Amino acid sequence: MWLRNGHAGNSKDMTPHAYEPRMPPKRSEVIAQRIVKEIRHRGLRPGDPLAAEPEMCSGYGVGRSTLREALRILELLGVIEVRAGRGGGPVVAAPNSRHLASTLALLMQFSETTFASVVEMRGYIEPIAASLCAAHRDEKTVIGLKNSVANMRANLDEETVFLDENHNFHGLVAEGTHNPLITYISNSLDWVLDGAPLGVRFTRSARRSVLAVHEVICEAIEAGKPDEAGNAMAQHISEAARYYERKFPDIMGKVVTWELYGL
Numbered sequence: 001m002w003l004r005n006g007h008a009g010n011s012k013d014m015t016p017h018a019y020e021p022r023m024p025p026k027r028s029e030v031i032a033q034r035i036v037k038e039i040r041h042r043g044l045r046p047g048d049p050l051a052a053e054p055e056m057c058s059g060y061g062v063g064r065s066t067l068r069e070a071l072r073i074l075e076l077l078g079v080i081e082v083r084a085g086r087g088g089g090p091v092v093a094a095p096n097s098r099h100l101a102s103t104l105a106l107l108m109q110f111s112e113t114t115f116a117s118v119v120e121m122r123g124y125i126e127p128i129a130a131s132l133c134a135a136h137r138d139e140k141t142v143i144g145l146k147n148s149v150a151n152m153r154a155n156l157d158e159e160t161v162f163l164d165e166n167h168n169f170h171g172l173v174a175e176g177t178h179n180p181l182i183t184y185i186s187n188s189l190d191w192v193l194d195g196a197p198l199g200v201r202f203t204r205s206a207r208r209s210v211l212a213v214h215e216v217i218c219e220a221i222e223a224g225k226p227d228e229a230g231n232a233m234a235q236h237i238s239e240a241a242r243y244y245e246r247k248f249p250d251i252m253g254k255v256v257t258w259e260l261y262g263l
Contacts (some may be wrong), residue, residue: 028055028069031060035070035122036079039092050080050090069105097187105190105261115198119244122189123237126170131230133176134221143174145169147220152211161196163205169214176221197260198251206243211241 020202025033026169035050041177044050057067071090074080077096082088108118133141148169155161174186202210213236220229 014185026069027062028066028073031062031066031070032073035074040078044092046092046094048092050092053224055118056095056129096244098191100184101188101191101261104257105192105256106258108192108256109258112255114252115192115244115254115256118189118192118256119237119241119252122186122193123234123241124239125182125186125189126173127179127230127234129174130217130221130233131226132179132182133173134224134226136178136228137221138174138176141172142218142222144172145176145214145221148172149211149214149218152207152214156204156207156211159202159207160211162202166195166210166214167191173217173221192256198248198254200244200248200251203247209239212234 007036035056039050050056053064053067059062060067062070071080071082075082078093078099080090081093082090107113148165152162152165152169155165170190171183174183174190177183177186210246213232216232217229217236220232
């Protein structure tokens with residue numbers, strides 16, 4: 001079997017029943033939660049500015065250090081961006097799968113989860129995503145997938161373009177499920193499965209194989225055939241796993257680390 005799990009089994013996560021009540025939240029965490037609540041209540045969108053720092057300190061009844069700690073928490077989570085310079089300050093952002101990938105990478109490092117384990121998980125998630133994408137077929141997704149395939153075909157000799165379009169293709173499939181949770185999980189795994197930080201490279205022959213199966217998946221989704229789309233995606237992930245095992249066997253056993261995949 002190609003999977004080689006790390007030592008994740010040695011570190012058990014806490015179930016809700018085993019979770020012990022934590023200490024009261026820090027003041028900065030409470031303020032961070034209030035800021036998120038206000039963002040949603042006011043219907044603010046990415047790019048919209050928050051109040052100036054003195055106004056926020058006064059409004060929340062906290063000092064500058066507490067407010068800045070709260071803003072730093074939200075910045076790390078992707079909720080806001082803090083722009084420097086005149087006219088800068090905190091503006092609303094949008095957490096995405098990249099932030100989830102960073103958190104997952106941190107958890108995987110502490111549990112010594114290997115790259116192979118991520119490949120295995122992808123083999124379960126992505127065929128489901130492709131099947132749902134075909135079942136919920138919509139024209140916007142189909143057009144996006146066809147454009148991705150065309151761009152990959154036209155730039156097969158450019159590995160950077162290939163990697164971008166590979167990520168774009170899988171992201172479009174995930175979004176086409178119309179299930180935000182599947183989209184977040186699938187896309188975050190795809191970020192980690194960009195094996196470039198670990199040294200994974202795709203030969204031109206491998207790129208051609210990826211292009212060919214993307215074409216098959218795209219056709220099945222366009223035709224609204226869930227079983228065919230799911231089977232083609234399963235074949236795609238299986239072929240990728242075999243490629244990693246054959247070309248980069250040492251990488252499959254490496255532990256995913258935060259410094260490689262963190263923000």
